[in-house]
Amino acid sequence: MxxxxxxxxxxxxxxxxxxxxxxxxxxxxxxxxxxxxxxxxxxxxxxxxxxxxxxxxxxxxxxxxxxxxxxxxxxxxxxxxxxxxxxxxxxxxxxxxxxxxxxxxxxxxxxxxxxxxxxxxxxxxxxxxxxxxxxxxxxxxxxxxxxxxxxxxxxxxxxxxxxxxxxxxxxxxxxxxxxxxxxxxxxxxxxxxxxxxxxxxxxAHGRWRLTFTGEGNHAGATLMVDRRDPMVAAAQVVVAARRAALAVEGARATVGRIVPNPGGTNAIPSTVDIWLDARADDDARTRAVVADITAAAEAAAVDEGCAVTVTQESYGDxxxxxxxxxxxxxxxxxxxxxxxxxxxxxxxxxxxxxxxxxxxxxxxxxxxxxxxxxxxxxxxxxxxxxxxxxxxxxxx
Incomplete structure (x- = not known):
């Protein structure tokens, strides 16, 4: 054309x-x-x-x-x-x-x-x-x-x-x-x-931002057992999103964007933002997928000694x-x-x-x-x- x-x-x-x-x-x-x-x-x-x-x-x-x-x-x-x-x-x-x-x-x-x-x-x-x-x-x-x-x-x-x-x-x-x-x-x-x-x-589909807050620190000087790494918690959500979507017929869930702060290779991030896209055939199924993922995010944050907030950025039934x-x-x-x-x-x-x-x-x-x-x-x-x-x- x-x-x-x-x-x-x-x-x-x-x-x-x-x-x-x-x-x-x-x-x-x-x-x-x-x-x-x-x-x-x-x-x-x-x-x-x-x-x-x-x-x-x-x-x-x-x-x-x-x-x-x-x-x-x-x-x-x-x-x-x-x-x-x-x-x-x-x-x-x-x-x-x-x-x-x-x-x-x-x-x-x-x-x-x-x-x-x-x-x-x-x-x-x-x-x-x-x-x-x-x-x-x-x-x-x-x-x-x-x-x-x-x-x-x-x-x-x-x-x-x-x-x-x-x-x-x-x-x-x-x-x-x-x-x-x-x-x-x-x-x-x-x-x-x-x-x-x-x-x-x-x-039905929407976008959610999940913000994980931990403790920024030195990648070499901080022992693994002493870390509160928000990236570790965020990583669990990537896997949880796939699992949650597969459990609901026709649903889709995607983490397509991850932004660590400050973003240095040799630094444990202090915060990590990830964005979730979730879709399903109707509102109830979409909300169920997001609720499953949110629960997984909260559990992962607790396990890592971090906090997480979930914000809906857009939604359409x-x-x-x-x-x-x-x-x-x-x-x-x-x-x-x-x-x-x-x-x-x-x-x-x-x-x-x-x-x-x-x-x-x-x-x-x-x-x-x-x-x-x-x-x-x-x-x-x-x-x-x-x-x-x-x-x-x-x-x-």
Whole structure:
């Protein structure tokens, strides 16, 4: 796809591989400029809402619009398709509809949501959570990145007034229907031998930070029996997370980030922060997994003479996409497969407020959030055509 090729050099991560593009950092700002230029080249009117989300309008903005889009940011060392495929496909779907001579009978917009991955400020779907009011603005503005820069400071540097952040009823009213196209994060469509599918649901999922506090000391001068090492306690949680998830059918639990302080090779850390991602088919199962892991963390801390605190940083209950819209979209595409996903999306946040649907494009590797993430050009083209068909059906 031309659009993906145009942004291939933005945010490339030479250390991790893949891309590191995080909310309102240099790479993300460059991508936002790229999107604005591409939208304007197509004659779309671009605006930035109070929460940093970008909107490109085909025709006059209005309530009850058909909206499509995704995000441009990534996880650290993420792939090229997660997020950008949905944005590029939306722009190319507009091109395809115009080639067909289609004129929307309802307002139509392409949106880029801010900080979907939470790679900089730790809360996923930040732009859509703020827009819908599911995240209090005072909580959001205090979030900070690894350098201590707060969201309020990052917004201000990007030319966005942080005092206006929060639920945006006017923007919500403009969304009559939202359709997000995304590369599949898994092998469902591979196993079904289908290039495009429709989402049924999203697992309940959340993020928790566990902070272990012990006693910093010299690695060589401190006898093993005299240690209160928070890293030892934290290590037990990595194993406990796997055990807890395996005990609940369909559950997933991951420790993907560990930060020791002070972080010296020859120093016992004084504190260790670890971040837990837990998911399951419903709220009760997800909470049960987290409770099991929390109990293991508390026991490990006691055994090592440490303390632990557990903080929930974000959470979303199971999302079931609007059944009528889901079936309507699948039928409009000739009866494509309908399947669940374990990955969270802005569409999942919006689903509690407006009719929402998702399209998936086949990922032959099944890998996502890693440089190996991929979609074949022919499948990407099928995704654009499918999105165009759905937009035409909804915006007639």
């Amino acid at each position: 031309t659009g993906l090729a145009e942004i291939a050099g933005i945010g490339a991560d030479p250390r991790r591989g893949g891309y590191s593009r995080h909310g309102f950092d240099r790479a993300d700002l460059a991508l936002r400029e790229w999107f604005t230029a591409q939208a304007r080249r197509r004659g779309l009117d671009v605006e930035c809402d109070r929460n940093g989300n970008l909107w490109a309008w085909w025709g006059r903005p209005g309530d009850g619009a058909v909206v499509t889009g995704s995000h441009l940011d990534s996880v650290p060392g993420g792939g090229a398709f997660d997020g950008p495929l949905g944005v590029v496909s939306a722009l190319e779907a507009v091109d395809l509809l115009r080639e067909r001579g289609f004129t929307p009978g309802r307002p139509l917009a392409v949106v880029v949501f801010a900080e979907e991955e939470g790679g900089r400020f730790g809360v996923a779907c930040l732009g859509s959570r703020l827009l819908t009011g599911s995240l209090p603005p005072e909580t959001a503005l205090r979030l900070s990145d690894s350098d201590g820069v707060t969201l309020a400071e990052a917004l201000r540097a990007a030319g966005i007034n942080p005092t206006r952040v929060g639920r945006d009823d006017a923007a919500l009213a403009r969304i009559g229907t939202f359709v997000e196209l995304h590369v599949e994060q898994g092998r469902g469509l591979v196993d079904l031998a289908a290039p495009v599918g429709v989402a049924r649901s999203i697992l 199971k999302v079931v996409f609007d059944p009528a819209l889901r079936d309507e979209v699948a039928a409009a595409l000739g009866g494509v497969p309908v399947l669940p996903t374990g990955a969270g999306h802005d569409a999942g946040i919006l689903a509690a407020h407006v009719p929402t649907a998702m399209l998936f494009v086949r990922n032959p590797t099944g890998i996502s959030h890693a440089p190996e993430e991929f979609a074949e050009p022919a499948d990407c083209a099928a995704g654009v055509a499918a999105l165009a068909d759905v937009l035409a059906h909804l915006a007639r």
